[in-house]
Amino acid sequence: MKPQLEVVQIGRSQSFKAWEHGYPFHTVRWHFHPEYEIHHVVATTGHYFVGDFIGEFAPGNLVLTGPNLPHNWVSDVPAGAAVPLRGRVVQFSEEFFSDATKAFPELAACADVLERSRRGALFPAATAELAAPLLEELVGAQGIRRVELFLRLVDILSHAADVVELASSGYLPDPSGFMSEGINKVLAYISCHLTEPFSESDLAAIAGQSTGGFSRSFRRHTGMALVQYVKRLRINLACQLLMSEAGLSITEICYAAGYNNISNFNRQFLEQKGMPPSRFRALLSENASAEIAA
Secondary structure, eight states: OOEEOOOOOOOOHHHHHHHHEEEOOOOOEEEESEEEEEEEEOOEEEHHHHETEEEETTTTTEEEOTTTTOOOEEEEEOOOOOEEEEEEEEEEEEHHHHHHHHHOGGGGGGHHHHHHHGGGOOOOOHHHHHHHHHHHHHHHHHHEEEEEHHHHHHHHHTOSSSEEOSSSSSGGGGGGGGHHHHHOOOOOOOOHSSSOOOOOHHHHHHSSHHHHHHHHHHHHHHOOOOHHHHHHHHHHHHHHHHHHHHTSSOOOOOOOOTOOOOOHHHHHHHHSSSHHHHHHHHHHHHHHHHHHHH
């Protein structure tokens, strides 16, 4: 299932877009856009989808999604029912924030949370409580007050503790440029041969290091052990197949993702995604059905 491009129209007299909507609504579909988006749920419960992440939401759910990161919130609402106000949204471009930071260098304090949003940043309840009244007023605000509210909002987000990144590391920009040449070669090899068998000693030889030295270097550059890194990439590949290849069975996806044991595949998928692959696929179907209904 490919996400659809949403064209975000920000008025010429505006720096950003702030609006609210009910449910169902035409933007409730699997989609992406180049703008950052602050999404706050006011009413309903259901499932939300950010990259390859699937979770449950309730009122107060506050998420910042980065540029081009697919996302959708699907409410558990009876067929034919309508909710007048489901959530509030603020959208702004990278260019706008970059230009604003040049004018006001203090905005550089937001760089960390904006970077984390590239995987989807989920904020704790305490942050959502602080942001909620600002978002409510921001939707109808005018003039300088509008800018004041926006700056206050991003300040709250940038100081939030316990922010959770949602999508897997496969959705992060490629960090290879910051790594050594040997590790770059290894990452390229893993990417090309992800579903094939290889050993740590094989990769150490590619990097031109001893096995022990490679193990330490790999962990230092990626933040995790080789086995953990490969498992994450293979499960991420499985998620992509579940999202795009409806005709493949779970067993076929298991082998296509580089696993040779369905029990191990199910166990690893459950460990990383919090649900078995069959449930992940079922929720994707619900997402697609909600899009059709809308």
